[in-house]
Amino acid sequence: MPMRAEDVHYCPRCAAPVVLQVKFGRERPVCPSCGWIFFADPKVAAAVLVEQDGKVLLVRRVNEPFRGLWTLPAGFVNAEEDPAEAAIRECLEETGLEVTLCGILDIRHGREHERGADFVIFYRGQVRGGLLRAGDDADAAAWFAINGLPELAFQSTRYILARHSSHVENISKSF
Ligand SMILES: [Zn+2]
Known part of the structure; x- marks a missing residue:
C-alpha cells in the first residue's frame, strides 16, 4: 500500500x-x-x-479484494522499472505467455481499492511465445470471447474492454 502522510512519524534519514x-x-x-x-x-x-482469434486473455485473481473475479494481466511497476517491462513481466508471471507490446491503449487514474494502484497504464500486446499456465497472483488464465466474459474485478477492466477491444461491437448490453 502506498505510504500516506499520516503514516509518517519519523524521518527515515535521521529518525x-x-x-x-x-x-x-x-x-x-x-x-x-x-x-x-x-x-x-x-x-x-x-x-x-x-x-x-477473437478472444481476450484474462486471469482470475487469487488475492482479495475481488478474489475469484477476472481481470487483465497486470501488476505493480517496481521502482526503476519501465512500465512496459512490468506489463510483459506480469503477463508472463500470471499467464505463462510471452507478449510483445504494440502500443499504449490508455492510462486510467483512480484507486479502486485500498491496496490498488493510483494509475494503471494499459498496453496492447500480442503473444509471441510461451504456454498458457496461470501463476503468481492468478490461479487461472484463459481466453474469453468478448460476448462471453466472466465476472470482472475492476471498473477499469470493464472500461478498457468496452472501449478498446477489437470486438467491442459484440459486447452484450448487460456488460
Ligand atoms: Zn531527518
Missing part, C-alpha cells in the same frame, strides 16, 4: 520526529532536523490487453 509544514503548496511531513520532506507518491500498475 527525528517529523512535523507538518506547508511545502510545495500543501502540508507535508517535514524533518526539522535534516530538512527531509515526505512526498506521497502514486502507486503505478501496468496491464496488457491481449487478443487472439
Whole structure:
C-alpha cells in the first residue's frame, strides 16, 4: 500500500520526529532536523490487453479484494522499472505467455481499492511465445470471447474492454 502522510512519524534519514509544514503548496511531513520532506507518491500498475482469434486473455485473481473475479494481466511497476517491462513481466508471471507490446491503449487514474494502484497504464500486446499456465497472483488464465466474459474485478477492466477491444461491437448490453 502506498505510504500516506499520516503514516509518517519519523524521518527515515535521521529518525527525528517529523512535523507538518506547508511545502510545495500543501502540508507535508517535514524533518526539522535534516530538512527531509515526505512526498506521497502514486502507486503505478501496468496491464496488457491481449487478443487472439477473437478472444481476450484474462486471469482470475487469487488475492482479495475481488478474489475469484477476472481481470487483465497486470501488476505493480517496481521502482526503476519501465512500465512496459512490468506489463510483459506480469503477463508472463500470471499467464505463462510471452507478449510483445504494440502500443499504449490508455492510462486510467483512480484507486479502486485500498491496496490498488493510483494509475494503471494499459498496453496492447500480442503473444509471441510461451504456454498458457496461470501463476503468481492468478490461479487461472484463459481466453474469453468478448460476448462471453466472466465476472470482472475492476471498473477499469470493464472500461478498457468496452472501449478498446477489437470486438467491442459484440459486447452484450448487460456488460
Ligand atoms: Zn531527518
